[in-house]
Every structure is written in structure tokens, then in C-alpha cells.
Amino acid sequence: MQERRIIELEGGWSFMEKGITKLKNILEGEAEEQFSAEQYMMLYTTIYNMCTQKPPNDYSEPLYTKYREAFSTYISERVLPALKEEQNEFLLKELHKRWxxxxxxxxxxxRFFNYLDRYYITRHSLHSLNDVGLLRFRDDVYTQVKQRAKDAMLVAIEQEREGEQIDRSLLKNVLGIFIEVGMGTMDAYNLDFEQHLLSTTSEYYKKKAASWIAEDSCPDYMQKAEDALRMEEERVTNYLHVDTKAKLLTAVERELLEHYETELLEKEHSGAAALMRDDKKADLARMYRLFARVTKGLEPVANIFKKHVEGEGTKLVLQVTEALNNKKDKDSGKPSKDTGSGSQEQTYVKTVIELHDKYLEYVTECFSSSSLFHKALKEAFEAFCNKQVGGLASAELMANFCNTLLTKGGGEKLTEDAVEDMLDKVVKLLAYISDKDLFAEFYRKRLSRRLLQDKSASDDHERAVLTRLKQQCGAQFTSKMEGMVTDLALAREKQQAFESWQRQNSKSSPLDLSVTVLTTGFWPAFKAIDLALPQEMVDGVALFKEFYEETVKHRRLTWYYHSGLATIRGNFKQKPIDMLMSTTQAAVVLLFNSEEKLSFSEIRERANLPEEDLVRILHSLSCSKYKILAKDPPGKAPGKNDTFAINMAFTDRMRRIKIPAPPQDERRKVMENVDQDRRHAIDAAIVRTMKSRKVLQHQQLVLEVVQQLQRMFQPDIKQIKKRIEDLIQREFLERDANQPNTFKYVA
Structure with a gap:
């Protein structure tokens, strides 16, 4: 077997240089044929043989050095001179070509030196052949040209910002070099390009912002800012690294939005308040999108929104208050007792609903249902909805509004769905009212009237409102109202049982009698009087009492005549007229069946009515729209020395009329009831708190009581102090002997 011939370093490298020169010529575009498979194998084999010869002829180390030097030589001879001659875009193109x-x-x-990678480099933990090539370009080319390349790219980017067309793919390719020379890190890209990009971006938009804020309206400025941000995002998508996006946009946002936010939002004639005033929803939505990018950037917008909504609401309160005051002046300073029917009050609630719909739409459409703007809307409505409107609380007006919707023929003609929708919106508005207990009391009073006088337009609507109130305010809020509805259904069954009992026992009443039996705890307090009934009524009442005592044990009936209704026929000269009136009015009118004339004192004595009630009843019969009784002497109000007789000349175009109920100040009674209930609620909250805490300082006690009660009403601090003093006198609490501001619970 023949030994392999030793290849010396000089001879072997001389052969390799020919192959490297051929490669360089090909790269430079000179006339040179491509490597054949045979040439490639010869070059690879030469390196293989030189690295596998036995020492001292193993030339792996010097070949590794010469591999690195081959790049440096080519770079110094060909690459750097070519790059030195170019500028701007041409420099970038040449750099990309050379890369x-x-x-x-x-x-x-x-590939030629592959054997080094497989054994020598691995064994000695050296840079791979690929990394050596990359390092040579980084150290010999990139360090020389990075400053000029960075400047050229920044110039191109500014040109693009000014609307010129640039070669985006070229920038992307050159930035790829900045990334690759980082060898797995973004250090080169960040330090040599990105930092300078962010700095020049800030400077560019700083100048633009100063120009735009001086020349443009708020909407125009925002449009330009949004366009700029969109273009910068596209810039990242097209050629910048994705990691640059957040930093780049932050720089633009800082210069265009953060620095000029106050000035932009408060711009005269076009700022946020003006946009809200003019219903510029698209611009407001853009404002939200822009300032949502800035830390706490939406807070000033939300504050302006809150002030605007509160201002609109307050303006409405003042307008309605002024209209009501003007109406009172026209009516000679006599305010109407029936607050439920006032058109101004109805208009107020309806307009508040429209305002809420409008600005809730702002929150959802313009402000993306942001919790910050929901909070602003809530605070704004709380601010003006709890103001007095012409001396009336919004809670009362809302209860009256509901009453109008739920009463037969109570207001404008609305479809079932429209009524349902309107009631739903009123209940939602209740969330902004601090005096929910006041609403509950007025609503309960109106509900009792609708139920007892059969004025409710829809049982379904009544139940639907109670369901919504229950969901929003809790079961305790609606328990009495639900009890009233149930109670009335039971009362109808009781009436049917009474009629059945009469038939079975062959008994009949001298009049068509219908009795509504109610449970005292559910209904508002009615005034009980010992009315002297006409004989026809006496017989009917006695008959029902007999039935009731037979069928119900251990319960006592109390008759509330003020709440009853009676239909009587008046045989007047021109024609007979059926008149619907209260039981007390009917008792007075029926006295004249046996007497032509009766004095005030005679009527009081025979009917057994309190004087103040009789004055109101006689007023309704002789001084109101329907003058059933003739008063002598004539006048605006009944007097104790007046005499009364049936007005036989009375007539009306209708054959059936309803006589208005005696005027009374129901509102004052409701307010008194609410005030009394609040005192009880405060007492209960104080005792409940002290019972669990045993010892508590004054300030902490007041705070906890307020927190407990504010779901239903906003308790007055002075009232809480009074109730504490009262509970001390009643020996529920006592002061600490050493600390007067500390209270103890007395078990």
C-alpha cells in the first residue's frame, strides 16, 4: 500500500488561493466559469488532506488563520474601496450587494474548509467558519460604514415622512445586516440605528407638533396625529424590526399627544368641550383612540365629558325650575298639589332619559365602553339628578313619571314596547338617585292609588317594573309593593267569595257593594275616620262584616272611607248624571236626599267628619270644576257659616263624570313618612353597628352608619348625631367617661 504524499503548507495554500481567487472573480462579476464538481472536490480534498496529516504536518491551525485572512484580504482590496466611493441610497445598495x-x-x-468545522474547531471550541466570516464583515466592513449607512437610512425615512417614494425593501435589507452582525443579539441594531431613529423621530414630530398646534383645529390636528401614527406602524411592518414598534410609537405619542394634550383638549371653538357640544362623535372617537395611547391620557377627556354632561343636566334643571316658578307666578303663587300631572316635570324626566341615552351612546360608541367614562357619566348624572327641580326631588318626579306611564290614559299614546323601554330607562336612572327611599315611598303611594282605583294600564308592566326595581335595589325595596299587588289579587278573590256567600245565603245588599280587603303592613297608611254612613251604605257594610266574621277568624276590619269610591246618580233639572266620587263625598251628597239645605255645622254633625276633611270635601263639591252643591254665600272657599244645597241647575255634556277627590297635600305626608322611616333606619344602623363593635369612636360610627344606609338614601350627618344623642338618652348607648367622643353599647 502506497503512503499518501505529504502536502506542505505553502504548496497546499497556493493551490487553495487559486480557488479563492476564482471565487472572488465570480463575486466581482468577472468572466469566470463556475466551479465544477471536480474542482470543488479537489479544493475540499486538499484541505482534508492537510488537516489529517500526522504532526508536524497537521496544518489545521494555520489553515484556520488563513481562512480568516482570506476574508480580510478581499474586504480590504475590493469591498472597502467600493463602499468608500458611494453615498446615500447608492451606499445602501452597494452595502447590500457586498453583504x-x-x-x-x-x-x-x-464548504472548502468544512473539515475544520467538523473536527478542529469543535475540539478547540473556536468560532465556527460561518461565524468567522460574519465577524470579519462586522469588524472590517460594518464598523467602517455603519455611521454613513445609518445616516443614509434616516435621510430616506425623513423623505418618506415628507411624502417621497423610497426603496423600502432596500432599507429592510440593510437593517437586516444591522441585525445579523449582532450575532444573536439586537445590540448593533439598537445602538447603531434604533437609538438614532428614535431621537430623530422625536425631533421631527416636535417640529411638526409645534406647527400643527398653532395652525390647525383640534379635529385636524388629531387627524394628522392619527395618520402619523398609522404611517409609523406601517414603517415598522415594512422595514423596521418589530421590537422598534412600541418605542417608535411612544416617541411619536409623546411629541404629538402627551406634550400638547391640555392645549389640544382646551382649544377654543374646537376642543373636547366644543366637540361634545356639537355632537362630533367621529372626532371624539378619534380623541379616545389617540389619548388611550398615553398614560393617564384619558383622564382629562373623561373630566371634560363629566363637566359637559353635568352642565347639560344642570341647564335642564334650571330651565324646568324657571318654567315651574313662572307657572306658579301665573297661578298667583299657588303651587299645584298634583305634582304627578305637571307637564314640565314630565318633560324633565323624559329629557333626562334622552340625555342619558345620548351620553350612554357616547360612552359606548365614542369611548369604547371604557369604565373611566362610565364612571364620569355616573358622577355627572348623580350631580344634577340629586338637585331640587322647582322645589321637588328627582326621586319624586321619577315616581310621578312612572305613574303617568302606568296609569290608564295617563300620558301620550305609546306602544307597549315603548312603555316597557321607557320604564326600564327610568329604573336605570334610579341608580343615580341618592334618595331611593323617597322614590319608593312616592311610587308606593301612586301604586296604591292605581291599584285601588283600577287605574293601572297593564298588570304586566306593573310586575315588570317591580322586577327591575328588585334587581337593582334588592328584595327589601320592593317587598311592600309586591305585597300590594298580591294583596289586591287576594282581595278580588275575597269579593268573589262574598258574592258567592250572598247567593248561597239568599242575602242581598241594598247597593252594589264591592269591598277590597287589604293587609295593613303592605299599604301606605290610610286615614281612618268614623264616618256616619247613609243607611244604604250601613246595611251593605253590615252585610259584608257578617260574611267576613263567618269566614275569617282572629282578624279585625278597619274601614278607610277616604280611599273608597261610590257612583251615585244625580237627578238634575236638565238630565240625570252618574257621578263617580269618593265615599266621603258621596256620604255628604246623600245627606241632601232628605234636606234641601244644610249648614256647614249640620253637615259636619250628621256626617261625623273632622272639620279639615269637611272643608276639603265641600270645596271639591261646590268650588271645583263640577259644582254639584250650591254654596251660600258664593265664594272661592267653604266657610263655617256657609249653607249648601243641591245645585239643580248643574249639567254636563257627559252622562257620566268623575268628581275630583278633595285636594290634599299628599306630598307633605309622604315627606313626613320618609323622614320618620329614616330616623328609624338610622337608629337601627347605629344599634346594629354598636352591637357588633361594642366600643367605637364618634367619627368611625358615623362613617359606618353612612356606609350602611347610602344604598337607600344619603343620611344627614347632623341627623345621625341627633339620633346618637337620642339613643344615649334611651340608654342604648353611653359615652366613655374618659373619652367623650367614644361610645359604648349598653347590653
Missing amino acids: NNHKVMVRWLS
């Missing part, structure tokens, strides 16, 4: 050539050279040489 591509370099990668081809690395690929071919690493």
Missing part, C-alpha cells in the same frame, strides 16, 4: 457577496463567499469557503 450578499460576502454571504456567498462564506458559504463556499466554509
